[in-house]
Amino acid sequence: MRTISKKLNNEEIEAFGKEVDALREEVMAKVGKEDADHIRSIYKTYRYTEFLGRGLIHFSFEPISFVAGTLLLSISKIINNMELGHNVLHGQYDWMNDPRFNSRTFEWDIVCNAHQWKFYHNYMHHTYTNVLNKDHDYGYNFTRLTEAQKWKPVHLTQPFTNMFLAMNFQWGIGAHGYRVEYLETPKKLRKKKTLKDYKALFFKKIESQILKDYVLFPALALLNFPKVILGNLIANLIRNLWTYAVIFCGHFTENAESFTTDEIVGETKAQWYLRQLKGSSNLDGNNLFYTMTGHLSHQIEHHMFPDMPAKRYREVAPRLKEICAKYGQHYNTGSFLKQFGSVWKRIIAYSFPDHIATKFMGKRKKFLEPTMVISQPSFQVSLSTEEKTVTLT
Amino acid sequence: MKTFPFIYNGPREFIQSLQPKEWADFFLGELNPRFSVTAIKAKVVSVIDETSDAKTLVLKPNWLWKGFQSGQHVPVTVEIGGRRVTRFFSLSSHPKDKYLHITVKRQKGGLVSNFLNQNIKTGDLLELGEASGEFVLTKDVPNELLFLAGGSGITPIHSILKELQAIKYSGKAKLLYFVRSYDDIILKSSLESIAKDANWLTIHYIFSEIPKEGFSSGFLSKEILDQHVSNLKTSSVYVCGPSPMQTKALSLLEGLPVKSELFLLPGQNQTNVKKEGTVDVFLTLSHKTIQVKGERSILEELEEQGIYPQSGCRMGICHTCVCKKQTGEVTDLSNGEKSQLGEENIQICVSRAESNLELEL
Ligand code: FES
Numbered sequence: 001m002r003t004i005s006k007k008l009n010n011e012e013i014e015a016f017g018k019e020v021d022a023l024r025e026e027v028m029a030k031v032g033k034e035d036a037d038h039i040r041s042i043y044k045t046y047r048y049t050e051f052l053g054r055g056l057i058h059f060s061f062e063p064i065s066f067v068a069g070t071l072l073l074s075i076s077k078i079i080n081n082m083e084l085g086h087n088v089l090h091g092q093y094d095w096m097n098d099p100r101f102n103s104r105t106f107e108w109d110i111v112c113n114a115h116q117w118k119f120y121h122n123y124m125h126h127t128y129t130n131v132l133n134k135d136h137d138y139g140y141n142f143t144r145l146t147e148a149q150k151w152k153p154v155h156l157t158q159p160f161t162n163m164f165l166a167m168n169f170q171w172g173i174g175a176h177g178y179r180v181e182y183l184e185t186p187k188k189l190r191k192k193k194t195l196k197d198y199k200a201l202f203f204k205k206i207e208s209q210i211l212k213d214y215v216l217f218p219a220l221a222l223l224n225f226p227k228v229i230l231g232n233l234i235a236n237l238i239r240n241l242w243t244y245a246v247i248f249c250g251h252f253t254e255n256a257e258s259f260t261t262d263e264i265v266g267e268t269k270a271q272w273y274l275r276q277l278k279g280s281s282n283l284d285g286n287n288l289f290y291t292m293t294g295h296l297s298h299q300i301e302h303h304m305f306p307d308m309p310a311k312r313y314r315e316v317a318p319r320l321k322e323i324c325a326k327y328g329q330h331y332n333t334g335s336f337l338k339q340f341g342s343v344w345k346r347i348i349a350y351s352f353p354d355h356i357a358t359k360f361m362g363k364r365k366k367f368l369e370p371t372m373v374i375s376q377p378s379f380q381v382s383l384s385t386e387e388k389t390v391t392l393t
Numbered sequence: 394m395k396t397f398p399f400i401y402n403g404p405r406e407f408i409q410s411l412q413p414k415e416w417a418d419f420f421l422g423e424l425n426p427r428f429s430v431t432a433i434k435a436k437v438v439s440v441i442d443e444t445s446d447a448k449t450l451v452l453k454p455n456w457l458w459k460g461f462q463s464g465q466h467v468p469v470t471v472e473i474g475g476r477r478v479t480r481f482f483s484l485s486s487h488p489k490d491k492y493l494h495i496t497v498k499r500q501k502g503g504l505v506s507n508f509l510n511q512n513i514k515t516g517d518l519l520e521l522g523e524a525s526g527e528f529v530l531t532k533d534v535p536n537e538l539l540f541l542a543g544g545s546g547i548t549p550i551h552s553i554l555k556e557l558q559a560i561k562y563s564g565k566a567k568l569l570y571f572v573r574s575y576d577d578i579i580l581k582s583s584l585e586s587i588a589k590d591a592n593w594l595t596i597h598y599i600f601s602e603i604p605k606e607g608f609s610s611g612f613l614s615k616e617i618l619d620q621h622v623s624n625l626k627t628s629s630v631y632v633c634g635p636s637p638m639q640t641k642a643l644s645l646l647e648g649l650p651v652k653s654e655l656f657l658l659p660g661q662n663q664t665n666v667k668k669e670g671t672v673d674v675f676l677t678l679s680h681k682t683i684q685v686k687g688e689r690s691i692l693e694e695l696e697e698q699g700i701y702p703q704s705g706c707r708m709g710i711c712h713t714c715v716c717k718k719q720t721g722e723v724t725d726l727s728n729g730e731k732s733q734l735g736e737e738n739i740q741i742c743v744s745r746a747e748s749n750l751e752l753e754l
Contacts, residue, residue: 044419122679208411
């Protein structure tokens, strides 16, 4: 994969890793009441928006309150999935010891089963970020995003399949779960039965979600049921489009890199950090935008520190950016429109065979130059004379 | 075949997935933080200074509180720096009293005992669990009772004494209260009013650090027992205090009916094990591998690295911290026994890692 970051030698990589570690430690030491208060207020917003949203849809007689209710319900679902669900399931708030915010007990408002999600997301995706054939999130198995994936005629359809996925994103996420679990079982143990077991969890979750949104709440509205079904449908759709957009911006922008399984053999922590950096991309915005993306706007920080309470990424980001600049590493960030545009550029480009794709993608920038020369001294001697210390490097 | 449409979920499971309790708790909590359908929340109605380092918290629990027996303890959960922490405290009041009392003495290095003493004020909320414990009076109350209390170990005994007072006890009871100095006597006025009110109770204070004229001093020993207790052979004994006193008492009283409640101070259950190198603990639910030394309990070693599994008493009594060990070997700190290698449930607060472990956490 081409890179626009400076190639670092091993010593530089380890030095980079040390700085990142120090940053992590410093911020994690501050985690406490402030973070607990934050997630509680998010929880509160999620409960109120859902309550009001459903109430408005239910008792609306004119379009305005129906629209307001549907929007509130979408917001509620977005908050539930992102700032609350995604982050809680990463264990960011496990230290609080509160079952409401515990990754072991949390279940979210989406057809994806939380336990399966934790396996393929927390474990597979976060460990093997952007490693082809290992990170099953990379292209979700049907989107070609790099020359390293072999072109097949079916890829011509990927702009359309992606549009379809965007609208039904929660189903994609849910179905992804049992498939990854199945694919990750050693070949010998893969049986029809195991697949069925994995599927059962997914189906169980589907059932409760469908019953809730499309049977129970509509039934409560009696003859007004079509309105409630419509409201829920739209709310789910809005949530799907939003999460799709945010999540695809996280790893599939133009300059996000991918890796091969060979590259990660014997990887050190510092090398892992570097891969997380190169494989992720951020979105710029304001605080409201950050919260509504569940701080996946800070995908780079999230990938380096997945279990740090997400709001802390705001204070980590500028400092991480500085470290990256110092080492000549590309820090992939941009506005939502720019990043999402470049995701689609890539989806469309790679739907064609390589010679067209590379032309479409254009030439990349040269290596970035580090702002500082970081070369570890090969040896260091300190001579102390009467007045001063002389350091030879 | 389950009935349509509940093919995968039973109706009950489906209703649970709607989180009715969470919704109820949320809205009740918005109305009044003490209200809940799942948690016993108690409001602090007043705080009484007992000594310079002990306070009694007077608590008004919500409707979920089911009561207790004199001598029992209750898990108390407080939030410290955003984190919920649970410790057990004995109830010092009588079950029929209007409010619950817990008396908390600061322990050196004790996170919760210090927090309760320093920060809790009238109007604050604490979360309680259900009362439990075997340190209670037997159905037929014996005629001769001996209570040995050490430091804050007086609290459950105080409650039992109040119970004896309430049932108009007709036997004889003696309390030997081992405490650092005269000023450290906890619940003094209440103890004395029970003794004054009843002729069945005699109290001896014994000071372990700062002697006072007219009182005995020293630690629990055969001499002190002989000096104060004439009917030792026929008494039923209740012992509550720190672990050295406990061990001593059990050896002195061999052969007698003894009930004891152990008060472990933080860090007391750590054995002095020094190890070289580390072992890997793989947490299967969170997919993390942590290196621990295997010198102290798994719980403490995990917490040191920023992982906070559920815990409660931290001394092996409440089973809050139970988790499944899939492979590996641990030592049970309470009796020093080594475990099997295979799958079993362990209490991580009293287990020490002996080999690489896989825990379902
Ligand atoms: S914390 Fe109570 S048994 Fe372990």
